[in-house]
């Protein structure tokens with residue numbers, strides 16, 4: 001079996017930055033004094049390592065003791081969460097990725113203008129929840145064609161500002177924008193695309209890889225948006241693709257007869273894990 005690895009793949013600058021912030025904070029203070037609001041990044045191996053070092057993960061600001069230290073994840077938080085943290089006099093360590101912060105800034109700016117905002121993204125994802133919180137009465141999350149249809153039926157305005165989650169696939173983004181136009185909206189965009197460079201480069205790389213291999217394995221967590229998108233992009237060019245969370249998952253995948261196998265990893269997957277996967281495949285095949 002011949003192995004090919006997509007380039008680029010794996011950890012992006014936003015995740016590396018968030019990890020550095022977390023580890024430096026853990027280095028500087030005693031154990032069990034850093035409370036992380038939500039998973040720092042969507043990868044269970046990364047979270048387990050931080051837990052091992054004494055970080056405490058919570059999904060509710062109210063359970064953090066008054067005056068303690070809180071770390072906001074790379075996915076960012078809503079103004080309401082920030083306010084709740086301030087009300088509890090928490091010391092905030094902010095690891096929000098700058099590309100996510102940019103979308104928050106756009107949402108705040110656009111919310112002061114007259115047009116409503118369509119946010120193309122996956123409902124319930126931490127990043128989308130945070131951006132939506134900038135102006136919940138002005139922002140409409142658009143994930144599917146049905147959301148576009150509902151928006152057309154409920155909005156009287158013709159002009160729409162369009163933002164997106166940083167990790168949606170370019171195909172999904174383009175499809176929803178085309179549907180919004182078809183529904184009769186005049187759409188306006190920020191100066192620069194919201195899908196981040198890391199998402200775009202990794203999707204382009206896996207698209208090219210998937211066109212020349214029989215199967216692609218994407219190493220990443222099940223709740224990692226960008227990892228799931230890599231699977232979809234590989235499948236979109238007719239390639240078989242699987243999301244695996246750890247090298248042990250290989251046992252569940254039938255690679256019989258596969259001569260050309262492609263590998264890639266999500267933006268929050270440690271490189272050491274991909275190397276382990278690679279080594280196991282090289283030994284087994």
Ligand code: SF4
Nearest residue numbers: 012014097099166196
């Ligand atoms: S995937 Fe993009 S937006 Fe998300 S952390 Fe990485 S660089 Fe930032």
